[in-house]
Amino acid sequence: MTCIDALWLPYTQMATAPAPLPVVGAQGVRIRLADGRELIDGISSWWTMCHGYRHPHIVAAVKAQLDTLPHVMFAGLVHEPALKLARRLVKLLPGTLERVFFSESGSVAVEVALKIAVQYWRNRGEDRHAFVAFKDGYHGDTLGALSVTDPGCGFHAAMSAYRVPQFFAALPRDAATRAALDDLLEKHRLDIAAVIVEPRVQGAGGMRFHDLATLRAIRAACDEHGVLLIHDEIMTGFGRTGQMFASPADAPPDILCLSKALTGGTLPLAATVASDHVFAAFCSARAEDALMHGPTFMANPLACAAANASLDLFETEPRLEQVAAIEAQMKRELAPCRALPGVSDVRVMGAIGVVQLEHPVAAALRPAFIERGVWVRPFGDIVYLTPPFVIEPADLSTLATAVCEVVAEWSKQVHRLPCPISTP
Structure with a gap:
């Protein structure tokens, strides 16, 4: 197997990087290489494979779905795997997060959240287009997501000219940083659509931890200054921090993003979940108030089947x-x-x-x-x-x-x- 012909690999300087390792299989916690070696996977394939590779319950669910409905467009049509999954997620998530918008990747889930936040205010007659993000935060590689990713993380310095308007603040861990966040929100409250944060763990920015008091302080600041709050649980969702979700029940977000372990790492799927009051701003007699976003493989039935099977495992194992x-x-x-x-x-x-x-x-x-x-x-x-x-x-x-x-x-x-x- 030739490892580099025709491929463009992620986060890799192709001119100098060593050839990647050819993989021919995986089972449980082990990755099997073409030369017969096995590696114990210590990072769950970028934090996705929470149940291990090829869990039989997820495999069986995907096979059964493949025999019935592998895919259908999700505009004007709907199917039971997506409806079932959305209802289950709504029951599990904190607060009044009640409307689930499916996509295919974490970065897109963040893009959708940012668009929802901006359009929420537009639908209410306000022009708010800026975001507050936090130092050492990472939210994805697409243009909107990288805009709210700290340039200091080293991922996107070359793309700085393409950022949507944003402000970066220190996480409000103490009185001084909480006051600084309050001052920022007060000064720019009429421009800021939302604050975005990775709850409990800033993942690709360096696996940096913060406590629930920090999240409560962010929620209180957003409430005081009248801005939306987005929680990016793409990395932390589905048990990784020790709780099913890192977002606290007493300080829930207005919009929440999920991906990675959503399907147990089996298939690409993401979700942006909005609270009832956010969703209400999009419901009117005006067609232009609708959310104009629609990924081609949105709510793919195979991926939804895998995600439902993954939730089964959280319930039964x-x-x-x-x-x-x-x-x-x-x-x-x-x-x-x-x-x-x-x-x-x-x-x-x-x-x-x-x-x-x-x-x-x-x-x-x-x-x-x-x-x-x-x-x-x-x-x-x-x-x-x-x-x-x-x-x-x-x-x-x-x-x-x-x-x-x-x-x-x-x-x-x-x-x-x-x-x-x-x-x-």
């Missing part, structure tokens, strides 16, 4: 208990990294474990993980694990041991010190 066990084990087994020179932090939330380095060198460590039979893809200044929820303790120990060993070797080489760590 102990996923959140498994996440709690993963959290406890990673706290124990990643803790030795704290003693290493060059490590500035070790933190764990739910099924997310992070070793923070003092310098952005993590990508250079990737080959060392493959040598140890694990698929871990560090970036920036973090080495992190986001394993499938079904991982066995022994496999999780293999992942944690690999992290400790690789970081310890790096620390010893960089600081030329005896390594003080014994891996678990």
Whole structure:
């Protein structure tokens, strides 16, 4: 198998990057390579594969749907898998999030949320077109989503000229940053359509955590100044933080974005879910008040079937208990990294474990993980694990041991010190 012919790979300098690894199969928590090697997947295929690869319940649901209705356009037509999924999501989500708009990817879910926010105000007779986002936040690669992504994350500096209007603020973790957010919203409240935040974890911006008090402060500021609040749960939704959703019931958003683990990682699907009061602004006798957006593969029946099967598994298998066990084990087994020179932090939330380095060198460590039979893809200044929820303790120990060993070797080489760590 030739790995690079005809392909343009993501986040890759094709002129210099090594060839990607050919994959021929996957099962459970393991990826099988063409040369016969197997890698334990430590990042759940970009945080999607919460139930592991090829879970039989999801496979059976997709096969059954394929025999009935693989796809049909979702304009003027509707089908039971989408209706069932939307109703189930509405029951699970906090607040009055009652209308589900389906798309195919997380970035598009964010684009739809931004469009909804702008048009919400237009339909009410106001011209608000700016957004408030937070430093170290990441919301996607399409033009609108990158506009509310912190340029400091390193993804989109080349596209800065194409950004929609935005303001970046520090997360309101204390009195000073809360006052700064209040001042920003007060000064520009007539221009700001919405605030957007990743609840509890800023994912691709560095796996940075914040607490529920921070989210409550953002909700209170939005209420005080009369702006909408968008929660981007593309990464955090469906158990990753230890709760089914990271958005707190006492501080819900007006609009919420979902993707990644929505189908258990099986098929592309995303959802933008709006509260009843937001949806009401689009319902009138005027045709121009309608939301003019319609992805071709919106609410694909195969993807909806996979998502319904994934929700079945959350109901019938102990996923959140498994996440709690993963959290406890990673706290124990990643803790030795704290003693290493060059490590500035070790933190764990739910099924997310992070070793923070003092310098952005993590990508250079990737080959060392493959040598140890694990698929871990560090970036920036973090080495992190986001394993499938079904991982066995022994496999999780293999992942944690690999992290400790690789970081310890790096620390010893960089600081030329005896390594003080014994891996678990």
